Amino acid sequence: MNRTIRKVAVLGSGIMGSRIACHFANIGVQVLLLDIIPRELTPAEQAKGLTLEKTAVRNRIVTESFQNTLKSSPAPLYSPEFSSRIKLGNFDDNLAEIKEYDWIIEVIVERLDIKQSLFGKVDKLRKPGTLVSSNTSGIPIHLMSEGRSDDFQKHFSGTHFFNPPRYLRLLEIIPGPKTDPKVIDFLMNYGDLFLGKTTVLCKDTPGFIANRLGIHAMVQTVRVAEKMGLTVEQVDKLTGPVVGRPKSGTFRLSDVVGLDTTVHVANNLYESGAETDESREAFVVPGVMQELFNKKWLGDKSGQGFYKKIKDESGKSVILALDFKTLEYRPSGKVKFATLEGTKAIDNLAKRFGVLLEGKDEAGEFYRQTFADSFRYATYRIPEISDELYRIDQAITAGFGWQMGLFETWDAIGVRTMLDIMEKLDKKPAAWVYEMLEVGNESFYKVENGRKQYYDIPTKSYKEIPGQDNFIILSNVTNNIVWKNAGAALYDLGDGILNLEFRSKMNTFGVEVIEGMHKGIALAEKDFRGLVIANESTEAFSAGANLAMLFMYAIEQEFDEINLMIAQFQQTILRARYSSIPVVVAPHTLALGGGCELSLHADKVVAHAETYIGLVELGVGLIPAGGGTKEMAARCSDLYQPGDPELNILQNAFMNIAQAKVSTSAQEAFGMHYLQEKDQIVLNRSRLIAEAKQAAMELADNGYTQPKPRADIKVQGKTGIALFMAGVAQMRLANYISDHDAKLANKLAYVICGGDLSQPQTVTEQYLLDLEREAFLSLCGEKKTLERMQGLLTGGKPPRN
Missing domain, CATH: 3.40.50.720 (NAD(P)-binding Rossmann-like Domain)
Known part of the structure; x- marks a missing residue:
């Protein structure tokens, strides 16, 4: 059309x-x-x-x-x-x-x-x-x-x-x-x-797909929690990231959405399900939800719901949680279950489910009850709300932010394993599940030739999920892995394009990832015509350097090791810039520190619209030293035009780094010069790797020429340093920043202005990289920097010392 x-x-x-x-x-x-x-x-x-x-x-x-x-x-x-x-x-x-x-x-x-x-x-x-x-x-x-x-x-x-x-x-x-x-x-x-x-x-049925399944899961979760005597905090812990769902969990999500919305939808589903829904009684609003609704304790919109935020005597914000039995608020407490402790070392979500379902404590029982309810209900909604089971999973994951859909989760547990649990709980699924197993099909999905297939109930066979021509899903093409180590993997994407996937915690740059980058570039230069750096993490494209390793070296005053570590990282980033083949980077979610620096050095960035990118090193008492400070100086130099106030242009870059500012979208990153005119934004995350591959192919097809290291970066020298240091001094006098903040900002000013030069002049990239490394190394010996690093590693937030 x-x-x-x-x-x-x-x-x-x-x-x-x-x-x-x-x-x-x-x-x-x-x-x-x-x-x-x-x-x-x-x-x-x-x-x-x-x-x-x-x-x-x-x-x-x-x-x-x-x-x-x-x-x-x-x-x-x-x-x-x-x-x-x-x-x-x-x-x-x-x-x-x-x-x-x-x-x-x-x-x-x-x-x-x-x-x-x-x-x-x-x-x-x-x-x-x-x-x-x-x-x-x-x-x-x-x-x-x-x-x-x-x-x-x-x-x-x-x-x-x-x-x-x-x-x-x-x-x-x-x-x-x-x-x-x-x-x-x-x-x-x-x-x-x-x-x-x-x-x-979707079909024109009550609640369509996502709300029908999602509200059912929520109401049943509340009902099981009441029955088992679990607390608000316990349920939110059990229904959060550990099962691949948003950290808000069940009750915090209800407060954000508004309890009135949930109650109205549940009531509508109950009223409309008289003829079509064998489980319509499940939508009867549980007692505690109805009590809150009657009291108009609807969540954030009314100031209280399952949680309530107050100020204590010292003016500090305190989160209170609702007690189901008394309907009064009490301080929220820490949550600990043996079953959850047993999954801490399991990063793979699919492998985590088996441990959770086998739990012998309340957590295990909670999962068995709620999963059985949800799986059973989903099987009976086919073909009422959808003829194909994959649409149910697509709706629930995209609508509620789950990493895995209901049938995908069931596959991860094992269809027969979960079926045994469901039968013991008297929650048998629809007959078609038994028919699927009887004809020898042991899963709802399978992958063949890089394409994901779903079990088609009418034909009792597998069919390919449509629309995959537009997507490249790495988890579907593991047969195309040509090299891997513990922190990285290289995939042959076809058409002469290689893909480097990071696999470390938060995709940070450790030894294995650095090795993967060098291997990927070397292999691409030898046997391919382009390299894409992309991954499918839901948490971060890359959160930057491996801070734990850096902190360990700094505590032990292993400065030679730190110097080598930074030098190697700089050379790795430069190798991506100056390889003989085009390198396309596809950031998404968080691209922080080293993740941002890698993007800055790509031949082209193909970013998801929801990319939050920034040089955040000053937040932990350091400066960007993987080429980030150098590159922002270079980009400012490229922006200078005759008659322009050059220091104003440089000041914007300086302030973004000094404040550890992160873009709130890929679009905003253009204004911060983290993205440039040559770069591209992709709206649909599922298309990201395919679009990055296409970009690499186009660069290769257009006759990619290996660039040369730069020797034309104009820096401001003492003039710029004096201006920035004066501003820093004023902020310190006004008590906007601490002494250590001032020290960090002055170090940054020294590097981004090109050091102790008597006048503005041009310098080489390597000159600025050396300044970066020297400043970074000196800050690693600062006690207050170590305190900030430790704060981030242990509490998730560095102190403002």
């Missing part, structure tokens, strides 16, 4: 409407955001002598909603300046403008009569062929389009975003009874390619 989306109208400016508008603005679309007009003046408006006819008053609701969204955290926009792409208005004055828009998305109150009334107006005003969709999470799609024109119904569907739309990857696409299949195909592709979403085709 030849269709272009240039302008989108979002009807409804509440939390979801404003955030959906922001995400379309993120990708460069012009947005019209509308809401109702107020019925009466506020006291402030009356005091100003305004009337209900004034535009500012008529747009008050949409304006306030939008401004509140812009202030929210996490930020809904990649860059604050993108807010200019959103025009505000109201339904009375501006609805007619929708005739100029390509897609109209309704995000108003969840009442069918109000939605139908609005769609009646939209039907009369829209131009034929315009897409119309609803972001409803609970109202059947077919009911909303009843009575509308044929063209409206042909182009109408459900497009259910998850909150917050910028960050959660799920977009459920729900056709109506008369929706043109070409419209659905377009939305599935557009959501994937342009919005960066995992688009999942």
Whole structure:
């Protein structure tokens, strides 16, 4: 279908409407955001002598909603300046403008009569062929389009975003009874390619897929917790990162989302499941949730829910947790289970599940009960909510941030192993699971020739999950590993491109990763035509240097070892820059310290939109010494134009490093010069490695030429050092920074300005690298630097000493 989306109208400016508008603005679309007009003046408006006819008053609701969204955290926009792409208005004055828009998305109150009334107006005003969709999470799609024109119904569907739309990857696409299949195909592709979403085709059933399974899992978790007498903190620990889910766990997530949302959805699922859901009683809201709902203790929006934050006598914030039995708050406590202790050394999530399910304590029993509930329920939802089991896993992982879906988790445990547990708990799955095993199929998924396949229930055979042509998933191509060690692996991606994957803790640069980089470049120069450095970690592209090893050397005053360590790292980074083949780096999530420095030295960076990149070394009492300080000096030098205030340009880079500032998006990284015009942003994380491979191929095809080390970096010398040191002194006098902060900033100023030079002049890269290393080495002998390093390693936060 030849269709272009240039302008989108979002009807409804509440939390979801404003955030959906922001995400379309993120990708460069012009947005019209509308809401109702107020019925009466506020006291402030009356005091100003305004009337209900004034535009500012008529747009008050949409304006306030939008401004509140812009202030929210996490930020809904990649860059604050993108807010200019959103025009505000109201339904009375501006609805007619929708005739100029390509897609109209309704995000108003969840009442069918109000939605139908609005769609009646939209039907009369829209131009034929315009897409119309609803972001409803609970109202059947077919009911909303009843009575509308044929063209409206042909182009109408459900497009259910998850909150917050910028960050959660799920977009459920729900056709109506008369929706043109070409419209659905377009939305599935557009959501994937342009919005960066995992688009999942859903049936028009209650709660669609993600909420149906996710709310079931949450309500059952609460019920099991009540039955077992577990605390709020215990449940959140059990349902967090240890099982590959967000650190918020169950109850903290409820507080963030709002308990009222969960209760309303659960009630709707109970009411709508009378004829189709054999387990509808599971959606009866548990007692403690109903009590909180009645008290309006809804979570963050009401100031208290399962948790409550207060100030103690000293003014320090304290987190209190709800006691299920008394419904009173008490200080939250530490959580410890023997079963969890037994998984600390298991980094592989799939291997962790077997240990968790075998636990002999309360943790093991909790997992057996809740997993059995969720797995059983999922099997009975096929084919009601989906004909294919992989769509269930896609929806639950993308919608709720789980690393593994229900059927993927079951595979990791072992289908027969989990089946035995379920039968002992009298929670038998649907008959098709037994039929799958009877015909000799022992798993829900398998990988063949680098392609992931799912078990297809009607044919009792495996079929390839569609859409994989656009993705490269390293875990599916382990047969293509050509070399590996404990911290890195090299994959042949085909077409002459090699991929280097880091496998260390938080993908930090230790001995094994450094070895992997040298091996990868050498092998690529010999037998390939390009190298991609990418991985699939959900935590970090790379958190930088192996701080634990550095701290050990520093404590023992092994300065020769530290000097060698830094010199080797610098040479490794430079080898990536000056290899004979193109090197493309694909950062995502966290790219900190050395992870940022590696990106700075790539021939091209292909970054995921949600890349948080920065040189953060000053936070632990050091300066960037893997080429980071040198490279920012070089990039500033390249920006200098005759007549420009050069020191102002350099000062921006200096302040970013001195404050250990990290970009809040890949887009912001351009303004910080961590990314450059040659670099690329990819919206869909699943496409990242494939896009990086394509970039490497294009560089090779265009006749890649090995660059030469630079000798033309203009530095400011004593002039710049004096300016920066004066600013640092003022900040110290005002008590904004500590003595050690001042020392670090002055060291940084010395290096980034090129040292003790009498006037601005050009220097070589190696000259700046030597300055970096010398400054870094001297700081490793500072007591306060060691305290900061120890603080990060032991408590997760360095002291501000």
